[in-house]
Amino acid sequence: MNLKQDYLFLIHFARAYxxxxxxxxxxADLRQAHEGLKAIVDLELGLHVDxxxxxxxxxTELEALPEARATLAYTRYVLDTGHxxxxxxxxxxxxxxxxxxxxxxxWINQRPTTVRGEANPFDAWIGMYESxxxxxxxxxxxxxxxxxxxxxxxERFDELVTVFRDATRLEIDFWAMGLEERE
Amino acid sequence: MNLKQDYLFLIHFARAYxxxxxxxxxxADLRQAHEGLKAIVDLELGLHVDxxxxxxxxxTELEALPEARATLAYTRYVLDTGHxxxxxxxxxxxxxxxxxxxxxxxWINQRPTTVRGEANPFDAWIGMYESxxxxxxxxxxxxxxxxxxxxxxxERFDELVTVFRDATRLEIDFWAMGLEERE
Amino acid sequence: MNLKQDYLFLIHFARAYxxxxxxxxxxADLRQAHEGLKAIVDLELGLHVDxxxxxxxxxTELEALPEARATLAYTRYVLDTGHxxxxxxxxxxxxxxxxxxxxxxxWINQRPTTVRGEANPFDAWIGMYESxxxxxxxxxxxxxxxxxxxxxxxERFDELVTVFRDATRLEIDFWAMGLEERE
Amino acid sequence: MNLKQDYLFLIHFARAYxxxxxxxxxxADLRQAHEGLKAIVDLELGLHVDxxxxxxxxxTELEALPEARATLAYTRYVLDTGHxxxxxxxxxxxxxxxxxxxxxxxWINQRPTTVRGEANPFDAWIGMYESxxxxxxxxxxxxxxxxxxxxxxxERFDELVTVFRDATRLEIDFWAMGLEERE
Numbered sequence: 001m002n003l004k005q006d007y008l009f010l011i012h013f014a015r016a017y018x019x020x021x022x023x024x025x026x027x028a029d030l031r032q033a034h035e036g037l038k039a040i041v042d043l044e045l046g047l048h049v050d051x052x053x054x055x056x057x058x059x060t061e062l063e064a065l066p067e068a069r070a071t072l073a074y075t076r077y078v079l080d081t082g083h084x085x086x087x088x089x090x091x092x093x094x095x096x097x098x099x100x101x102x103x104x105x106x107w108i109n110q111r112p113t114t115v116r117g118e119a120n121p122f123d124a125w126i127g128m129y130e131s132x133x134x135x136x137x138x139x140x141x142x143x144x145x146x147x148x149x150x151x152x153x154x155e156r157f158d159e160l161v162t163v164f165r166d167a168t169r170l171e172i173d174f175w176a177m178g179l180e181e182r183e
Numbered sequence: 184m185n186l187k188q189d190y191l192f193l194i195h196f197a198r199a200y201x202x203x204x205x206x207x208x209x210x211a212d213l214r215q216a217h218e219g220l221k222a223i224v225d226l227e228l229g230l231h232v233d234x235x236x237x238x239x240x241x242x243t244e245l246e247a248l249p250e251a252r253a254t255l256a257y258t259r260y261v262l263d264t265g266h267x268x269x270x271x272x273x274x275x276x277x278x279x280x281x282x283x284x285x286x287x288x289x290w291i292n293q294r295p296t297t298v299r300g301e302a303n304p305f306d307a308w309i310g311m312y313e314s315x316x317x318x319x320x321x322x323x324x325x326x327x328x329x330x331x332x333x334x335x336x337x338e339r340f341d342e343l344v345t346v347f348r349d350a351t352r353l354e355i356d357f358w359a360m361g362l363e364e365r366e
Numbered sequence: 367m368n369l370k371q372d373y374l375f376l377i378h379f380a381r382a383y384x385x386x387x388x389x390x391x392x393x394a395d396l397r398q399a400h401e402g403l404k405a406i407v408d409l410e411l412g413l414h415v416d417x418x419x420x421x422x423x424x425x426t427e428l429e430a431l432p433e434a435r436a437t438l439a440y441t442r443y444v445l446d447t448g449h450x451x452x453x454x455x456x457x458x459x460x461x462x463x464x465x466x467x468x469x470x471x472x473w474i475n476q477r478p479t480t481v482r483g484e485a486n487p488f489d490a491w492i493g494m495y496e497s498x499x500x501x502x503x504x505x506x507x508x509x510x511x512x513x514x515x516x517x518x519x520x521e522r523f524d525e526l527v528t529v530f531r532d533a534t535r536l537e538i539d540f541w542a543m544g545l546e547e548r549e
Numbered sequence: 550m551n552l553k554q555d556y557l558f559l560i561h562f563a564r565a566y567x568x569x570x571x572x573x574x575x576x577a578d579l580r581q582a583h584e585g586l587k588a589i590v591d592l593e594l595g596l597h598v599d600x601x602x603x604x605x606x607x608x609t610e611l612e613a614l615p616e617a618r619a620t621l622a623y624t625r626y627v628l629d630t631g632h633x634x635x636x637x638x639x640x641x642x643x644x645x646x647x648x649x650x651x652x653x654x655x656w657i658n659q660r661p662t663t664v665r666g667e668a669n670p671f672d673a674w675i676g677m678y679e680s681x682x683x684x685x686x687x688x689x690x691x692x693x694x695x696x697x698x699x700x701x702x703x704e705r706f707d708e709l710v711t712v713f714r715d716a717t718r719l720e721i722d723f724w725a726m727g728l729e730e731r732e
Contacts, residue, residue, distance in 0.1 A: 073256030201387035439622030
């Protein structure tokens, strides 16, 4: 199920990067947002469509897919947060995904029980989040957010903590959707 | 729990009517959206804050409330649908609430087992959805939507069916949140 | 001409207050934005439609009016600034109107050559900006903005200066439209 | 002056394509909007920055540029039209640029007095709008709009005519800005 929902998730995350491009005030921010959008549209969505095809799921089927509640909740929260606030709100709402996945991959790797290589069906997944490209994007994102948090008032910081907490809860639900179905 | 979450729900539905006012192209649409916003801000939110106070819940506590997942999912879906599409998309996303509650009240009233009056703790709730004001707003909403659906192409109608179906699913989850906690 | 364009200006300023309501994060901000919207929809637009009727201009005619370039430029700049940034950006874009008109009225009153009373066809206009209601709204707006500017970093302050400067230029053009046509 | 303002124009048109990507409902629409954004960010903005550098204008100078009124008016009208309406409104607001420039190039070429080649300082400009890439994009845009106009009700068509007319007026003003200064 998550394989299919990931497709819908990617579509809405592409929309979130597009919103970030729309909200940009500098050419640097516009370019950064565009790189995120490009990575999804030109690369990740294509890989995902190919991958689904291998599992017998066509692009037409993907387009007609009903969205799961967890997908709706997470993606629309990110998008509304971007419209309601400023570009920093949107980045903080995206952080559980953009930065969080790298953190999770690190944590998995540091566990003594983690098996890598062909014996682990998720090895490629962990590998992607170890890739140089992903680490560079993750570091850039963290630096961008940190630079802006440095000037935030305590009230503003509290608002952003709420955004990060809510987005993280909804990201957890999105993962749990896959786990719950498996068992 | 739903009593508190209803407060957050009302805030975001006020934001949805504000978005409808923003998107309006005619003075008639602007006025209609404003009436919806005014009903929430000047009337319903006040009643709700008063009502919560009776149950020992202060306005400060309401403001600090973490949002339940079902509240986040439903309200943000409506808001993003409004931004993504046009004013009709937004109205259709609001319809499960604006028209649906009246339908539910009618259905409850028509059941032979329904008890009205003081013996039913929800009697006032059913009463509100029978009130002349609510029925007038519900009828106006249905007529507004029907007038626009009359000119919709089949493709457009399908898009709106998806919006209505998803909003209805999320509305059901919002109600279920109360039921699940009770048991 | 400005009499008619003012009608269109009011419609779009109503949309700007609606956008402020949409973007609000606290009930206090939502209520404040709603008061601004209500003042336009329930009061100012009605007065304006009445006033135009006296001059032989019907509401239908007002609705069909082509928008002047200066109206398009000013109002859409305010609206896009609100979407691109946060609620403070939107308030700063509105300030040349909300605070500026009161400042202009004060400046006119302090000039030794200013004539008040029936001899001045604009006496009612100056009077409105002297009214207790307007002064209260103007003061509230200034305090709201000042409270938020207090915590702004220099970079953020510069962004807001650009917004204020551009909105003021476009507000001046809107006034100039009337002057140029008269002569 | 237009050379510098074109830079700002491109930034806001990139934001308009980003908004189109945000508003997309199908992967096809998302990809199409992304191609428009990519063409500006990865190609046109770079060419423009290079071109300005040849004329002694640095990227820093471009970023600090005050926006001309005609630039503000046109770009913000397009952006607000996209937020207020749906994806078709946004495309129609972009059409005077996306389709119009090709039409203008054709019209210039068909005039007996038009000189092509090195004797015409704008020869490269006309050439760009004759290029296969531009003609393909222009044709795709026209077909996209025509397909949607086919199902539009007369009321909807009138709304879109207003959008097209207003966007065209503001596009003309943008060009006139260059002419007026030259003379």
